[in-house]
Amino acid sequence: MSISLTVLYNPPADAAAFDKHYDEVHAPLAAKLPNLESFTIVRPGPGPDGSAPQYHLIATLTFDSAEAMQASMGGPEGKAATDDLANFAQAGVTILTGEVQQVV
């Protein structure tokens, strides 16, 4: 069963600077993580009532086991990606990990 690591980014003070750093620096760093099964990004739009989304970006990384995720995140590529958060994610992140249950 796959394990996912979901990173929810709070809305940044400067969205354009965040997006540039994410696309040019952070996503390439994260894409180098060993054992990565998949890595997707969503930039949520406004709600049906036009309200700003609660998170600016959702990144979802999957690995084929908890051990594979831990080895990846604990290695040099994991440290590089985690250390990079300080360069653009000052508004804060929420990180959630767990088994992925496929319903459909």
Next chain:
Amino acid sequence: MSISLTVLYNPPADAAAFDKHYDEVHAPLAAKLPNLESFTIVRPGPGPDGSAPQYHLIATLTFDSAEAMQASMGGPEGKAATDDLANFAQAGVTILTGEVQQVV
């Protein structure tokens, strides 16, 4: 490009009752949504420091276009799934939608 609908459930007062309702009633209702491309569930574990996760459950539904999602959520199955939130998600939900960008 796929569109995802992510539902983040706040920690419920009674996790066992939430989980039972989710698995036996809500997930089957959501699985009936027309145009559904995929539907996955993650129940996040505690953080590396043992702290409780910020969300009890993450549901991710994908559709092949924004129009397909809107038609699905606006139809009777979408209404049934949305109406059912009142039966178990009293602690609150955050719903986010956006295009899915596949990096890896």
